[in-house]
Amino acid sequence: MKKLINAPADVLAESLRGVQAAHPELRIDFDERVVLRAEPTRQGKVALVSGGGSGHEPMHGGFVGTGMLDAAAAGEVFTSPTPDQVLAATKAVDAGAGVLHIVKNYTGDVLNFEMAAELAAAEGIRVEAVVVADDVAVEDSTWTAGRRGTGTTVVLEKIVGAAAEEGADLDAVLALAEKVSGNGRSMGVALTSCTVPAAGKPTFDLPDDQMEVGVGIHGEPGRHRVPLASAHEIAAMLVEPILKDFGDASGPAIVLLSGLGGTPLIELYLMYGEVEALLSAAGVEVARSLVGDYITSLDMAGCSLTVVKADDELLRLWDAPVVTPGLRWGA
Amino acid sequence: MKKLINAPADVLAESLRGVQAAHPELRIDFDERVVLRAEPTRQGKVALVSGGGSGHEPMHGGFVGTGMLDAAAAGEVFTSPTPDQVLAATKAVDAGAGVLHIVKNYTGDVLNFEMAAELAAAEGIRVEAVVVADDVAVEDSTWTAGRRGTGTTVVLEKIVGAAAEEGADLDAVLALAEKVSGNGRSMGVALTSCTVPAAGKPTFDLPDDQMEVGVGIHGEPGRHRVPLASAHEIAAMLVEPILKDFGDASGPAIVLLSGLGGTPLIELYLMYGEVEALLSAAGVEVARSLVGDYITSLDMAGCSLTVVKADDELLRLWDAPVVTPGLRWGA
Numbered sequence: 263m264k265k266l267i268n269a270p271a272d273v274l275a276e277s278l279r280g281v282q283a284a285h286p287e288l289r290i291d292f293d294e295r296v297v298l299r300a301e302p303t304r305q306g307k308v309a310l311v312s313g314g315g316s317g318h319e320p321m322h323g324g325f326v327g328t329g330m331l332d333a334a335a336a337g338e339v340f341t342s343p344t345p346d347q348v349l350a351a352t353k354a355v356d357a358g359a360g361v362l363h364i365v366k367n368y369t370g371d372v373l374n375f376e377m378a379a380e381l382a383a384a385e386g387i388r389v390e391a392v393v394v395a396d397d398v399a400v401e402d403s404t405w406t407a408g409r410r411g412t413g414t415t416v417v418l419e420k421i422v423g424a425a426a427e428e429g430a431d432l433d434a435v436l437a438l439a440e441k442v443s444g445n446g447r448s449m450g451v452a453l454t455s456c457t458v459p460a461a462g463k464p465t466f467d468l469p470d471d472q473m474e475v476g477v478g479i480h481g482e483p484g485r486h487r488v489p490l491a492s493a494h495e496i497a498a499m500l501v502e503p504i505l506k507d508f509g510d511a512s513g514p515a516i517v518l519l520s521g522l523g524g525t526p527l528i529e530l531y532l533m534y535g536e537v538e539a540l541l542s543a544a545g546v547e548v549a550r551s552l553v554g555d556y557i558t559s560l561d562m563a564g565c566s567l568t569v570v571k572a573d574d575e576l577l578r579l580w581d582a583p584v585v586t587p588g589l590r591w592g593a
Numbered sequence: 594m595k596k597l598i599n600a601p602a603d604v605l606a607e608s609l610r611g612v613q614a615a616h617p618e619l620r621i622d623f624d625e626r627v628v629l630r631a632e633p634t635r636q637g638k639v640a641l642v643s644g645g646g647s648g649h650e651p652m653h654g655g656f657v658g659t660g661m662l663d664a665a666a667a668g669e670v671f672t673s674p675t676p677d678q679v680l681a682a683t684k685a686v687d688a689g690a691g692v693l694h695i696v697k698n699y700t701g702d703v704l705n706f707e708m709a710a711e712l713a714a715a716e717g718i719r720v721e722a723v724v725v726a727d728d729v730a731v732e733d734s735t736w737t738a739g740r741r742g743t744g745t746t747v748v749l750e751k752i753v754g755a756a757a758e759e760g761a762d763l764d765a766v767l768a769l770a771e772k773v774s775g776n777g778r779s780m781g782v783a784l785t786s787c788t789v790p791a792a793g794k795p796t797f798d799l800p801d802d803q804m805e806v807g808v809g810i811h812g813e814p815g816r817h818r819v820p821l822a823s824a825h826e827i828a829a830m831l832v833e834p835i836l837k838d839f840g841d842a843s844g845p846a847i848v849l850l851s852g853l854g855g856t857p858l859i860e861l862y863l864m865y866g867e868v869e870a871l872l873s874a875a876g877v878e879v880a881r882s883l884v885g886d887y888i889t890s891l892d893m894a895g896c897s898l899t900v901v902k903a904d905d906e907l908l909r910l911w912d913a914p915v916v917t918p919g920l921r922w923g924a
Contacts, residue, residue: 264784266860268823277859280866284882319858453595492599523857526892527650528608529597535611551615561857
């Protein structure tokens, strides 16, 4: 295992230390492993809390800041945050207008966020939740009942974060979150496995001449293992299941092509060119795009494609100012 | 070789196609392989042109935009752009106030930018050049007389780009570029080799239990090959040669910790925590920082550290608005 780490057990805590050193605009609760904005939530603003296993950086801690999340609970690598962590995050950012939990659809995450919501409710905090389940690769998996939650989460956190910043109330924020969640589809491909520090060896074996189509962000098996293909062919393997699932995919969309951690930008842009051509040919109007590492799987080589159908409301909120370590524009 | 590519010979052209699809605010001259702003240079503004071999994305094409570069000439992977490419870039962006060439110190780059400058001068364009040679690892190398040019280039392009945007004339822009260049030091470490698409196999062999300290951004040998060490130990191997070279490193600085392409953010932030602690202990006041992939070596695992001593002028220009694919804030 070749990684820039010290003891495997210390990876999360030490990485958070680096985030704090690099980002004085954030505040880290090191006991609870929660990333917060340095400034407390503005009174009356709906607060957004997300979180999940670590290893997907910049998601979620890197999306805390003005115009996006208020807090993110960081579980151990590929491990759900505990209810206590989520509760601590929720209590820290509630400013009287309630809290939206943004949860990716993995069994542990869903259970632990639900438990935290109940505990928060018992303390008088109103909590609603949106569960993102956008991965069209598989209907159920080892870690999930129903579809897995992936890249749509990033787009949702940006758009809903803008609405909360503008003063939308919790009902409106929840409705918007459900809309974005329903509009998003994702599909990923792995060229290599990833290596969890505590395990010290690759999560799965993938021969030199094969790739995993429909891989999950923790290295869960996908739809099929196939011979290594060209970027052009891979683009079709990502785009077609998404288009098929949409039925009618025509019209404006926000498109995210995320690296999985071990694939450099020169390849991601090449891949984006292939993907964009296929989407355009199918009548998808790519209104906004993001290419880079936004939702990763440690050091896995590969990429995931997310398409979120958008209308004027979603595009306006997408364009609103955002100041986070992972996404920043307009301010 | 596991990469998201089609034919190895088409990687650069197809990656540029993706950049164009993702960034309508840029214009790509596909014949000359030059990345330009979509809008022509404002009359009377000094234009900044950089470039170099591809494989270091987002550098340089990802730093074209308001507040940073006007154009970047993209050579083939790890290959200097030709004089014709640099000349085309120079002519395309000159707006009557002259052009600054920002060159990393590699023999081919220096020669080809010089030749382009002479050709441009013959056409009546005033060109000045700054050559960045900030890598403290080695004094000479296979590809370089003198020190290699690395991460300080990113900081220089940002700061000098802000000055040019504000209307500084070519003499002032050149003086500022020399100042930033003189203030910067870098050092890198590779945990793995990289694989050039056209070669199809790793550039060098690096056993599973070793790393290359002082590696160059094309996989050039560094100071020494040593057993794989902890992040804490690696941080010292990067920080100490930089501090030693500065002599007195105390005072404010801009610090860039760049991944080399194959190392994910969770490791980079952990590494940054280690580096920042050592720098602070040595009296360096980290006034601004960047952690992420800014100057890469294809899919190499590892990182490079850049420290640029800064004063109020440099920090003010660093904070000025920038809108590029690779760096964006304040606008």
